[in-house]
Amino acid sequence: MKGTTIHFNFSTLLIISFFFISVEYVSSQNVNSNIFRSKYIDEEIFVTTSKNKPIQELLDIGYRAFILDSNTVFNTSEFIFIKTFLKNNPNDFIAFINNANLNTLKINKYFKNNSLLIEPNSHSLSEDLLSHKKQVLVFNNFNIKNSPITYVKMGVGMPIDAEKLFIKGDPSNHFTLFEFNPNYKQELTDSNFINNTLKEAVLNYLRKTGKFANFICTNNPEMVIQLKKEIPLTIKLKTTNENGGYEKNIRWKHQPFLQSFGVTHISSDVFRFNEQRNQYLGKLDVEPYKEGFNFIPELFTFNTNNYSLFKNMQAKKIEIDENLDFYLPLHGDSFSYNILEIDKNIQYHKETKKKSVAFFDGENNVFYFKALNSDFEKRALTVSFFAKPKHINNNYSILSTNNGFTIKIRKGHLCLTFPGVIDIVDRKTELKKDEWQHLAITYKAGEYVKFYVNGILTDFQVVKQYELKTDDNKYILGNDQWGELYNGNLKDVALWSRVLTDQEINRVFNGEFPVKIKNNNKEFQFLMVLSIALVIGTIVLLFLKRRKKSISSNRFKTFKKNSDSGSIKCFGTFEITNNKGVNILNDLPFKQKIFLFVILYYTMEEKGISPQKLSDIMWPGANAKRAKNIRSTYLQNIRANIPNKLLKIKYENKKWFIRADDDLFIDLFQYNQLNAVITESIKKDLPIKGDELNSFLSILEKGELIADIQSEIVDNCKSTIHSKILDVLEDLLNLKTSKFSQHQLLRIADTLFVFDVVNEVAYTNKNRILEEENKTKALKFQQQFKKDWENYFNEPYKK
Incomplete structure (x- = not known):
């Protein structure tokens, strides 16, 4: 250590205080008058003591701070001497650590215009202290918990954990006082004690808080001097806020145990002193971090x-x-x-005369959507919303992703569920039904989950690192994969891919969010209304033009056999292919394929199916709640696997139905439309167009309805369609005056055989044509038909 070293040879207790960053001691005889004003306070070493010598002698030695308690009371003459000393040394100062407040009146009396009081809960900065140009600093109420000075006691057998060393005060305080055990005199000669025990304690405190002691109390100053030499080189920095003050609770990415405030010291062994070059060599990256803040610069080396x-x-x-x-x-x-x-099926209830909010009925109301331009990193998130639940005694999903995380109300408590059904529940706060509450959850991977109710932190839980899946940023509002439908009002639902601070959550609760949307809302609404008007106008014009070309007034227009959008094929193998020809039903479970077909069928037949009828067909005997849960799970998985551009499963007017893109080819719907046209033509004896007949037969030639799915659930649907097909095809063959060529009649007969292998009308017509064209072919056909008949009825064909 450089400079003049102060030696103490009196045996009474010395309480030594200094700001532990400088590398030199100074005495009153060689004090640089500019030290105090030219540098920050914590760059210098100052000495404090109880009154064990005359005040003049203590000041001459170099003491500049005093702890005042019931045993240390300055008299009038001593205060007058200090006042005169400061007047003669305008760049010097005195600090009083006022423990018992017994000296407050005298301090105010003699130093009223030249003192600065550092109150409890104060985090005054050294820069601020200097800017006041006061010569007397008073740290008041040192004996209470929220003292402006953190008191750290280091005794024999002291704990290594720095947090356990705190006796009084906030660990983030700007100032720190170390008290070393007065009995350390005997250990002074033990270098191992200094190098290991004391050094480790000081370094642990440094690693945890970024602070050396500003004040040190000991009767062995030589020990402290020796200890200072053993501490590795410490770099020094500060973190300030936009107002110029110090920012609290700063974490450091390269110093995992450090949480600092204000001036921060980081000691690192990476710097080694090189005697040849007479300087330290090394490199150390520092990168501050605090939730809700960016730093300039982000990293410094x-x-x-x-x-x-x-x-x-x-x-x-x-x-x-x-x-x-x-x-x-x-x-x-x-x-x-x-x-x-993707699919929005929610209601809006009037909350006030001017405003309505979303309502979920707990049965059918669900909102499927996709987040655009998301930068979700799956390591941090915040979800915030206002909820007014109708029920809270079960599980009710607010927001979820397919096979990913879910935000829900779980038996009266806010809950975050991770994949694998890992529930993190706020056990400390029970929610209320039929009341608006602001609820929020923050998650930081591998660290914690925080719960908030009405802007207040209610629970904090340490958690492992769980993956947050979003499945291509698709979300479900009001339901989850278990069918836990939400019942109640929701509004202002938001998700961030970062952790919001407690203060930010409170701001959201108090309506300060979202800033950009609120500021731009009027302009945005105007542009949206204008855009919507243009879109509606265009749609109306297109609709009027296309209406003349329609074959029927059915819900879909499906006359393209090959569509760029994809297709849905129900005759033969049940397939839904995308624009690349890939069958996306391959990954759908068997029962969910049936579920999808049933809704498709009743969309064609009855423009939809009621929830009750759907449940009776799919899950006969199941109670309403179970059926609803299964239905919700099916819908969620189908929507996750089938692109929204192909089809949507909607719920309107108390019916479930399928709405598809106009250009999407759906053979079942095209069959239905052509069947209606052909049937009407037969009844009225009108000509049947060749392209209509060819399209009709092309669909049916593919095979029976969903031939690859054999289930009693769809038997009635199949039977109804097949009966209609047989009727219309037989009618075509039985027309008194044939309107078709021989080739067309053979094709109609062959199509009949697809649905009825022993159909006699088809046999009679085909056999007649083959007898006229090629008797050898006719004979083979007759033999095959008789064989099929015998196999089917177990008796010979006698006609």
Whole structure:
């Protein structure tokens, strides 16, 4: 250690205080008058003591701070001497650590205009202290928990964990006082004690808080001097906020145990002193981190050339809508942010005369959507929403992803469920039904889950690292894969791919979010209304033009045999192919294929199917709740596997139905439309167009309805369709005056055989034509038909 070393030879207890960053001691005889004003306070070493010598002698030695308690009371003459000393030394100062407040009146009396009071809960900065140009600093109420000075006691057998060393005060305080055990005198000669026990304790505190002691109390100053020499080189920096003050609770990515405030010291063995070059060599990266803040610069590297630099890293608050993945106001007159609606089936109830909010009935109301331009990193998230649940005594899903995480109400408590059914539940707060509550959850991978109710942190739980799956950023509002449908009102649902701070959650609760959307809402609404008007106008014109070309007034227009959008084929093998020809039903479970076909069939037959009828067909005997849960699970999986561009399963007017793109080829619907046209033509004895007949037969030639699915559930559907097909095809063959060529009649007969291998009308007509054209072929055909008849009826064909 450089400079003059102070030696103490009196035996009474010395309480030594200094700011532990400088590398020199100074005495009053060689004090640089500019030290106090030219540098920050914690760059210098100051000595404090109880009154064991005359005040003049203590000041001459170099003491500049005093702990005042019931045993240490300054008299009038001593205060007058200190006042005169400061007047004669305008760049010097005195600090009083006022423990018992017994000296407050006298301090105010003699130093009223020249003192600065550091109150409890104060985090005054050394820069601020200097800017006041006061010569007397008073740290008041040192004896209470929220003292402006953190008191750390280091005794024999002291704990290594720095947190257990805190006796009083906030560990994030700017100032720290170390008290070393007065009995350390005997250990002074034990270098191992100094190098290991004391050094480790000081370093642990440093690693945890980024602070050396500003004040040190000991009767062995030589020990402290020796200890200082054993501490590795420490680089120094500070973190300030946008107002110029120090920012609290800063974490450091390269120092995992450090949480600091204000001036921060980081000691590292990476710097080694090189005697040949007479300087330290090494490199150390520092990168501050705090939720809700960015830093300028984000990272700084201390190296051989700048390790003595006092670096400032400014904390800048992140805008509250930073890393916002999506926002759903769910108000009747509001627009969502950053989403693509896939399937929206919700109601809106009037909350006030001017505003309505979304309502989920717990049965059919679900909102499927996709977040656009999402930067979801699957390591952090915040979900926030206002809810007014009708029920809370079971499980009710608010927001979920397919096979991913779910935000739900679980038996009266807010819950975050990870894949594998891992429930993290806020056990400390029970929610209320029929009341609006703001609920929020934050998750940081491998660290914690936080729960908030009405802007207040209610529970904190340490968790493992769980993956947050989003399945191509697709979300479900009001339901999950278990069919836990939400019943109640929802509004202002938002998700961030970062952790919001407690303060930000409170701001959201108090309506300060979302900033950008609120600021741009009027312009956005105007543009959206204008865009919608243009779109509607275009649709109306197209509809009027296309209406003349329609064959029927059915819900779908499906006359393209080959569509760029894909196709749905029900005759032969049940297939849904995308625009690349890939059958996307391959990954769908068997029962869910049946479920999809049933809705498709009743969309054609009855423009939809009621929930009760659907349940009776699919799950006969199941109670309403179980049927609803199964239905919700089926719908979720189907929607996850079948692109929205191909088809949507909708619920309107108390019916489930399928709505598809106009250009999508659906053979079942095209069959139905052509069957109606041909049947009407037969009844009215009108000509049947060749292209209509060819299209009709091309569909039916593929095979029976969903031939690859054999189940009693669809037997009635199949039977109904097959009966209609047999009727119309037989009618075509039985026309008194044939309207078709021989080739067309053979094709009709062969199509009849697809649905009835022993159909006699088809046999009679085909046999007649073959007898006229080729008797050898006719004979083979007759033999085959008789064989099929015998196999089918177990008796010979006698006609």
